[in-house]
Amino acid sequence: MHAATREGTKVSQGIIGAMDAVTASSLHLASDCPSGQLLHASSDTVPHNRSYIGPAVIARLWARYNDPRTSQKGKDGYLATIESENGIKAEADMSSIYKSGRAWQGAAPSLLEAKTKTLQDGGFTGRHGKHVWWFSETVKLSGRLNETVLAGATLGPFGMAKNAITGVLPRMLLGFTRTGGPMIRDLQALAVPPASVGKMPKMINTSVDDHHEVVAIFNKFDRRF
């Protein structure tokens, strides 16, 4: 740990570093978890990605990153690890950690904060950034998620082509594994665009009622989108 230079208080035992109560409480809360091993094991991603450093390490690093006792050099080092490919981006679904409930009351929000910081620092680029950006953007545009735009913007043309080869797109296009009604009804959409093709999601969404309210909420709470 690279300690930061900070203010101290003179007490009978000597000089000790001072920290305000709010910061101290938030630091305690951020690393409030009964067992690092259990927190690590609570992630459903861990068994399937051996390179992932895991939620326990990330929660601990995030607490240290926010600790005023850590120097800037130390913070930079912690953040680099958190934001690396094997850091928070490798967590495929944080809900598996939230599932463990009150035990991780402090640690679970730390992971979300770390992900938010990672996305912001990266300018919402890369697959993770684009996924969150376009998800939010399409919701603002119509009030509903547009799955077609999201997949196209996140995967890009090469990703979409790969899905065509590996069978994902044909399964969606033809809907032959689904029980959702006669295929001919879906194929009619080919002649009347914009509409869905097979079990493919729609290309253009209709807006929800009072869509301007959704736009206003976006504008009030986050003008980036």
Added chain:
Amino acid sequence: MAKNRYAYFPGCVTLNSAREVQDAMLALARALDIELVPLNGAACCGAGVIKQANWELQIALNARTFAQAEAEGLDVLTPCASCQGNMSEDFGKLTEDADLRERVNEQLESICGLRFEGTMKMRHLLHVLVEDIGLDVVSAAVKNPIDFPVAGYYGSVMQQDGSCGDDDIYDPHYFEDLIEALGGEPVHYDSKAKSVGFPSLLSEESSALKMTASVLSDAKSEGAMVMASACPLSHINLDSYQVKAGRVSGSDVEMPAIHLPELVAFALGAYKDRYAQLKTRVLVMGN
């Protein structure tokens, strides 16, 4: 007027790539005398993705939906486990944090003239069927009993404190009870509440596919011939990405994957042609 009325929040996927969920919801509501009051102005729940950019924004969007349901005096019913989990989480945050609630309400009042008071509840179809309608009523309405082993998939998002009704968070059993009431044989498997990594399907595909394969192969090894999902979002992994998941993991994952509302609607006698189609697929694929 139906005895059971709910503000209906289908979720984006139900109205888009999974229209079969919407078909099945309307059919089962008719059969069980449930009135689904549409929330036409409701926006996307954020699916836990918007909150990665700005949690307060996602909470404000959901607070608007909650306030719309409260204006109708109804609880919200959704067939989507992701919507249920994420909206319940945001509901909890709004009720616990008075400052946040005030900030959000101030904006809601100026934008839509609504306030969130916390008088409604978020309900998933599974919990409504078990807790409100009653499995005895469901069982009495069955016309085409499900006659094959079914693995119920809960997913991880809904299995949180405050999201899963009175069901057990860690070892849920409502889905198995429901399958039994529909005449089917419930398959008990460890991965029923594990994540398939849907939120990262497009960004962290390798992990998501291995997680998907793990759930499918676990259910299959326990004798499942069909998987029914309580989450239309996870269903995309379980069905559309099934072949790819099998290829990445090298495990046997082939199995028809349908939605929970479809299973119920088929058993209640709706869409006989689709049920026949499913039975054919079960016969062809076997176990």
